[in-house]
Amino acid sequence: MDAAPSPPSFAGLRRTYEGQPLREADLAADPVTQFSAWFADAVEAGLPEPNALVLATASAGGRPTARTVLLKAFDQEGFVFFTNYESRKGRDLTENPRAGLVFPWHPLRRQVRVEGQVVRLPREDSAAYFHSRPYGSRIGAWASRQSAVVPSRESLDERYRELAERWPEEPPMPDFWGGFRVVPSEVEFWQGQVDRMHDRLRYRRSGDAWVVERLAP
Structure with a gap:
């Protein structure tokens, strides 16, 4: 009987994360402006697919799933991507219109997380992009x-x-195809630091204002 394979070793994958400190005083007044600055940094650094994000959804019954999609636009109203409305993510978002986004900009030792409600784009906006x-x-x-x-x-x-x-x-444009917008209620900016003492600053919507909170790493 063959011996069981040895478990993999991750010792060689250990990293020391070190970046510029992220302080509350450094942040823009709102998360979209801050995201725009970090997105520009990712583009300038030459990261492949800087607009790639992990989109997490859940069905009406709570079954989660995640996949990579491409961000196609963002503004003060939210973050936009396009898909087939009859796909797994399209069905999830129709049944349970909330989503989580993760932008994993590893070479910059940065990550952005977004959570919020999801709405379909108006058909004319989807058509403009489709064409x-x-x-x-x-x-x-x-x-x-x-x-x-x-x-x-x-x-x-x-x-x-x-x-x-x-x-x-x-x-x-197919009737079953179009855009979704994630309207953020929380946006977290993560900056890697040494000894796993990372900086995590979260914008949380409170009424019409944004509250900034520091989270333990």
Whole structure:
């Protein structure tokens, strides 16, 4: 009988996190302005996919799941991404319109967490973005019933070809596709520090104002 494999060792993966201190006095008055500054730092640092985020949702029954999506816009109203409304995340957000976002900017020893209510974008806003996408991505939105079981890769490719022949120039936006906005109620900025004494500052909405709180690391 073969011996059980040895458990993996993570000793070689240990890191010392050291960054500039993050103090309350350093923060912008609101979290979106602060996020904009950190996002600009991530872009300037050349991070791959700085707008990639982990989106966490839960079904009406409380079953959680998470996946990576791309942030496509943000402003004082919230953080925007697009998807198939019939996908797993689309169904979750329709049943239980709350979400968590994580921006893992590891090379900068930074992380941003967002929690909030989720609303669908107006159809005209989704259409404006849809028609700005490359042609192939627009056909792909029609060809893929996201999260559905498919018989084969070949069936997906055949569906794509059929739709490209149907709309050789300008495919319309599908009724099942569009944007979501996460309206933040909490936004946490995490800056790594030595000895695991990290800086965690959280904006929490209180009425019409933002309260800043320091959290233990």
